[in-house]
Amino acid sequence: MSLKAVFFDVDGTLAETERDGHRVAFNQAFAALGVPIEWSVEEYGAWLAVTGGKERIRAYCDRHPEVGEIDDALIERIHLEKVAAYRRIVESGGIVLRPGVARLIEELRSCGVVMGITTTTMLDSLDVLLSVEIGPHWEEIFAVVGAGDVVPKKKPDPAIYSWALGALGAASSEVVAVEDSRNGLLAATGAGIATLVTPSYYTAGEDFSEASLVADGLGDPGKESRWRGRDNASGEGLVTQGVLASILS
Numbered sequence: 044m045s046l047k048a049v050f051f052d053v054d055g056t057l058a059e060t061e062r063d064g065h066r067v068a069f070n071q072a073f074a075a076l077g078v079p080i081e082w083s084v085e086e087y088g089a090w091l092a093v094t095g096g097k098e099r100i101r102a103y104c105d106r107h108p109e110v111g112e113i114d115d116a117l118i119e120r121i122h123l124e125k126v127a128a129y130r131r132i133v134e135s136g137g138i139v140l141r142p143g144v145a146r147l148i149e150e151l152r153s154c155g156v157v158m159g160i161t162t163t164t165m166l167d168s169l170d171v172l173l174s175v176e177i178g179p180h181w182e183e184i185f186a187v188v189g190a191g192d193v194v195p196k197k198k199p200d201p202a203i204y205s206w207a208l209g210a211l212g213a214a215s216s217e218v219v220a221v222e223d224s225r226n227g228l229l230a231a232t233g234a235g236i237a238t239l240v241t242p243s244y245y246t247a248g249e250d251f252s253e254a255s256l257v258a259d260g261l262g263d264p265g266k267e268s269r270w271r272g273r274d275n276a277s278g279e280g281l282v283t284q285g286v287l288a289s290i291l292s
C-alpha cells in the first residue's frame with residue numbers, strides 16, 4: 044500500500060497556537076475590556092481541559108467569583124475581542140510554524156501526496172494562520188479542509204477523520220495522520236489511521252501508546268528530530284514522505 048494522503052491537525056501540530064496565540068489573545072481581550080483575568084502559561088494549560096473559548100471563560104469565572112459579575116453578553120464581547128486579537132498576533136508574526144512543517148508540506152506536494160486538514164479550530168483562526176505562514180494559496184495545497192463545526196462531535200471522537208476519508212474517497216490504510224495530543228491520536232486511530240505524534244508544549248506528558256511513531260518534531264536539515272516507534276525502535280533524522288509511508292496501517 045502506498046501513501047496516498049496525510050492529514051494534519053492544526054493547534055499544537057502545525058504551530059504552538061495555544062501557548063503563544065490563543066492564551067495571549069485571551070489576555071489581551073481581558074485587558075481591553077477591564078476584566079481582571081490574566082492567564083499564565085501554566086494556568087492556561089490547566090484550563091485547556093475545558094473545550095471552547097466561551098466555555099473556558101465561563102468555567103474559570105464560576106471557579107473564581109472574585110473576578111466579579113461576568114454575564115453571557117460580556118463573555119460574547121470578550122470572545123469577539125479575543126478572535127480579533129488572535130488575528131493581530133498571527134498577522135504580526137507572533138505564531139510561526141513548528142520546525143519541519145513547511146519542509147514536509149513542500150516535500151509531500153512535490154511527491155503528489157494529497158494533504159488534508161483535520162481540526163476543530165474555527166475556520167477564521169485556521170485561515171489567518173495558513174494565509175500568513177504558507178500563503179494565500181494555502182487552500183490549493185489542502186485537498187480537504189475539515190475545520191470548525193464540519194462534524195458535531197469533537198476529538199477524541201473519530202468523526203472528523205471519518206469525514207475527511209469520505210471527502211477524499213480514501214481508505215484509512217492509505218493515509219497517515221499527524222497529531223500532537225492524545226485526543227487527536229485517539230480520533231485518528233479510532234478511524235483506523237496510522238498516526239505520527241509530535242507532542243507540543245501542553246501535550247508533552249500525555250500517553251501516546253497507540254501511535255505508530257512519536258517524534259519530538261518533524262525536523263529541519265541541521266535540526267534533526269528524535270523519534271521512537273511502536274516497537275521502541277529509536278531513530279534520528281527528518282520525518283519524510285518515506286518515514287510516513289513506512290508507518291501505514
Ligand SMILES: [Mg+2]
Pocket residue numbers: 052053054055056222223224227
Ligand atoms: Mg492539536
